[in-house]
Structures are given as C-alpha cells and as structure tokens.
Amino acid sequence: MSNPFLIGENMTGGYGRGADILHDCTISVAKGEIAVIVGPNGAGKSTAMKAVFGMLNLHKGSVRLDGEDITKLAPQARVAKGMGFVPQTQNIFTSMTVEENLEMGAFIRTDDFSNTLSQVYDLFPILKEKRYQAAGELSGGQRQQVAVGRALMTKPKLLMLDEPTAGVSPIVMDELFDRIIEVARSGISILMVEQNARQALEIADKGYVLVQGRNRFTDSGKALLADPEVRKSFLGG
Numbered sequence: 359m360s361n362p363f364l365i366g367e368n369m370t371g372g373y374g375r376g377a378d379i380l381h382d383c384t385i386s387v388a389k390g391e392i393a394v395i396v397g398p399n400g401a402g403k404s405t406a407m408k409a410v411f412g413m414l415n416l417h418k419g420s421v422r423l424d425g426e427d428i429t430k431l432a433p434q435a436r437v438a439k440g441m442g443f444v445p446q447t448q449n450i451f452t453s454m455t456v457e458e459n460l461e462m463g464a465f466i467r468t469d470d471f472s473n474t475l476s477q478v479y480d481l482f483p484i485l486k487e488k489r490y491q492a493a494g495e496l497s498g499g500q501r502q503q504v505a506v507g508r509a510l511m512t513k514p515k516l517l518m519l520d521e522p523t524a525g526v527s528p529i530v531m532d533e534l535f536d537r538i539i540e541v542a543r544s545g546i547s548i549l550m551v552e553q554n555a556r557q558a559l560e561i562a563d564k565g566y567v568l569v570q571g572r573n574r575f576t577d578s579g580k581a582l583l584a585d586p587e588v589r590k591s592f593l594g595g
C-alpha cells in the first residue's frame with residue numbers, strides 16, 4: 359500500500375518492563391477501508407491495537423496517521439488527531455443512560471454535536487428508542503452499538519474496534535458487521551480485531567494473521583479466505 363491512512367510499522371515492544379509481545383509487527387489501513395487482525399488466542403492482536411493507540415512501550419517501529427508521525431503521542435492526543443478506540447471490555451458506562459453515554463463520547467468536542475448524535479441514531483435506531491434507558495439494561499449486541507456509537511461521537515477518521523462481536527449471536531454479528539461496513543463507506547477507516555475470523559475476513563479489504571506477535575499472513579480478506587494454509591491453520595479447515 360503506497361499511502362496508508364494509518365500504519366504501525368515494525369512495531370516491537372511489550373507491557374511495562376516485560377518481554378516483548380510484538381516483534382516487527384506491521385499493520386496498516388487505507389482511507390475508508392476495513393482492516394482486520396485475526397490469529398490464535400494470545401497472538402498479540404489486542405496488543406497490536408494498543409500499540410497503534412499508544413498504550414504500549416515500543417522500543418522499535420513507528421506509528422503514522424495521515425502521514426504524521428504520532429509514535430510519541432499519548433492516547434488522548436491520538437483521539438484529538440482523529441483516532442477512536444473501542445476496547446474489548448468495559449467500553450460503556452452501565453449506570454448512565456444510552457444518550458449520556460453518547461454525549462460522554464463527545465467530551466473532546468467544543469462544537470455542536472447534535473448532528474453526530476442524529477447520525478449515530480440513524481445508524482443504530484434501537485439506541486434512539488432506548489436513549490433514556492440505563493446502558494447496563496441493554497443486550498450484549500445493543501451495548502456494543504452504544505460503545506461504537508460513543509466512539510463515533512468524537513467524529514473519528516479511524517475507528518478501532520477490539521472484538522466488537524464478542525458474545526453476540528450470529529445474527530447480531532452480521533448486523534454489526536453491516537453497520538461497520540456502512541461506517542467505512544462514510545469514509546472512516548476501520549481497524550478491527552476479531553475472533554470470528556472467517557466472517558470478519560469476508561468484510562475485510564485487508565487482513566492480518568498474527569502469530570506470536572509477528573505478521574504471519576497479510577493479504578486481502580478474500581485472498582486469505584482462499585489460502586489453503588490460512589484455512590487449515592486459522593479458519594478451522
């Protein structure tokens with residue numbers, strides 16, 4: 359890819375003073391495209407996302423967003439630059455209403471965010487219906503919609519999702535993936551970690567198979583799905 363919107367290049371590092379988890383790991387996303395990271399448990403998928411978001415000590419490699427080197431920026435500064443991150447767990451405030459959660463998402467904005475709120479409700483109509491309900495009373499899939507909606511409230515240019523379909527039914531997963539495609543079509547780049555590798559690669563422009571913190575396979579989602587070795591080792595045959 360000649361000019362990726364985001365690239366974490368040769369990322370090497372780990373947590374605190376611990377051993378390296380990532381080894382020369384490279385992940386990139388083009389504008390308005392969907393990139394998916396898959397791989398076995400403990401492969402370092404979430405760690406790669408955290409590295410891109412500035413939550414890891416990298417002693418080698420770099421992260422560039424829209425051509426700018428952001429390797430040294432704290433996560434908060436990356437949000438200001440247009441990165442939205444939805445972590446795997448504890449990604450909503452359960453005792454607050456749906457709408458309060460979404461409003462919290464807009465905390466870094468000083469402009470009027472009512473338009474964005476309407477867009478989020480258009481994308482996830484159920485959230486509008488339940489806007490005065492505590493987010494903790496929602497189903498798993500609806501909570502994930504709140505988490506994604508909250509991240510969208512910052513008007514990110516890049517949306518990072520760590521296992522957005524964790525714990526939801528296949529039907530809800532399909533719906534969430536459809537919404538994610540819609541977000542990408544609006545010009546927002548998506549970087550996503552997924553356990554549901556096959557389904558995620560189906561919607562991926564670009565796929566990364568990580569093993570032990572290293573890039574094992576990198577190709578279009580389609581090519582990875584068709585690769586016999588990827589199928590056998592990572593997609594259950």
Ligand SMILES: Nc1ncnc2c1ncn2[C@@H]1O[C@H](COP(=O)(O)OP(=O)(O)OP(=O)(O)O)[C@@H](O)[C@H]1O
Nearest residue numbers: 373376379397398399400401402403404405406553
């Ligand atoms: N906060 C942390 N501190 C220290 N080590 C961590 C931390 N988080 C993860 N690790 C270690 O980093 C390695 C990679 O974990 P990571 O969560 O990135 O894998 P993953 O591919 O996302 O796995 P899974 O599919 O199980 O979620 C594991 O060995 C894990 O124990």
